[in-house]
Amino acid sequence: MAHIDYFFATISPFTYLAGTKLEDMAKKHGATITYKPMDIMGLFARTGGIPPKDRHPNRQEYRKQDLVRRAKLLDMPLNIQPAHWPTNPAPSSYAIIAAQASGSGDVGALVHALTRACWSEEKDIAQDDVIRDCLTAAGFDASLADSGMLQGAETYAANLEEAVNRGAFGAPFYITDDDQRFWGQDRLMDLEAHLEGRI
Template sequence: MPQIDYFFSTLSPFTYLAGNRLEEIAEKHGATITYKPMDIIALFPRTGGTAPPDRHPSRLEYRMQELKRAAKKTGMAMNFKPAYFPTNAAPSSYAIIAAQKSGGNVGPLVQSFLRAVWAEEKDIASDDVVRECLGNAGFDPTLADSGLLMGAETYAANLEEAVNRGVFGSPFYITETDERFWGHDRLDDLDAYLAGRL
């Protein structure tokens, strides 16, 4: 059975624009997904990247053009300058880690947090928003209050694993054969790889 390790940040606009395509691709190929939320701001300097506020204006302008084009192509609602960006991604990441440990379908929870940032003007660092996203995705909202130590440890471990496995952005997908795919716009390639066409 194919396995996909999914490294991502709940703050990433390009991860938001991936929607539920990863889950659809995994279902199509009988693949399992391990969700690995990570601290993208800590990842950038360790892997040769630069956080958006520190990038050259030309890179920021191109990024915005790419976001607008991708939003049009996907038809997803998107606020390009959200009220709560950047914010602390740790609480939402801890909730995802706790939800994955409890079992159940984590994909809708990840998408709920991303949608909260990029379409709903909500602060995913807020306890109320974290509980709301958990509940909306079918999880017990009290998961937000449990396993904080495990969440913190796993979140830190995910970052270290990401650095060691060649991850440098979000979303980032790695198969069990160490094939790596970076970006929502590489999901078609991941699909083709799992189908044996790449």
């Protein structure tokens, strides 16, 4: 059975635009997924990336145009400048870590609910009430927002170290059990081709 380690950031618009395609693909091909939320700014700093606000204006403008095009092609609502972005991604990431450890609910739906809350619904995903609502909508107990903070912090930090050590440099980033790496939601078709043995 194939396995995919999914490195992502809850404040990444491209993680939002990935939707639940990874989960659909994994189900179709009998693959498993481990969700690894990480500190994207920490990853940029460690791997030569530059936070969006510090990029050259040409790159910033292209990013905006590309996000608008991606969203339209995917028929997904997107606010190019959300009211609560950037925000602290740690609380939502800790909730995902706790949810995955609980073994109940739908982790993929939780990731998408949180990223959608940020990029489409004008909600601050650092706030407990938003996180609780997303947990509940994905079939988890809302109290997971308050549990396992120390474990969440340790895992969150470990996910960043693992991402760096395994060659990730952006989000979303997918790494298969045979060390094939795919960066960006626009490479999900390539990941599927790999799962099918075509590449």
